[in-house]
Amino acid sequence: GQQLNQSPQSMFIQEGEDVSMNCTSSSIFNTWLWYKQEPGEGPVLLIALYKAGELTSNGRLTAQFGITRKDSFLNISASIPSDVGIYFCAGQLLQGAQKLVFGQGTRLTINP
């Protein structure tokens, strides 16, 4: 089935550093979503992207919908301890069933 390759799988950074992660696929998507999940909780929607090339911000978070429609990027600037968690990308395919396909997640750890 369709797969999203999310990288990196994990990141260990210092507080204050910027973070970048991305998702790529061989399939074309019409929507990209980015979620954050904390221990014991469900994923929380951070950013939604609908158009190729779109750049959207939510506070210190910025995400982009790739021009090819096959990838997306998430950046976190000036990380703080509460950014710790697992970040997931999710895409809705341009064609076929309108279900979301999820990446494997990026686990973010921050050293204060």
Add this chain to the structure above:
Amino acid sequence: KAGVTQTPRYLIKTRGQQVTLSCSPISGHRSVSWYQQTPGQGLQFLFEYFSETQRNKGNFPGRFSGRQFSNSRSEMNVSTLELGDSALYLCASKTGSGAEAFFGQGTRLTVV
């Protein structure tokens, strides 16, 4: 507006038993999707219901089933539980036409 509510939060069942999980979507949302989350496999799509009809289905055995009621509430049933069914089961609701899905806190199922 209340979020997605899943009950119960935690369950312990014995191998061979069956279990029913419940999900109440956000008011006005007609689509409910179910996901299984395990450390090794990530977020795996089980099925989606829209207006009481199964709209999409993932690659899970027939032991996993679901239904949706006229008020959009959904239940998921797993029969003949196996140890490998231990996971966090997440429910997500959306309006039905868009891609933005909002998750509940999940039900942690442990099969012993």
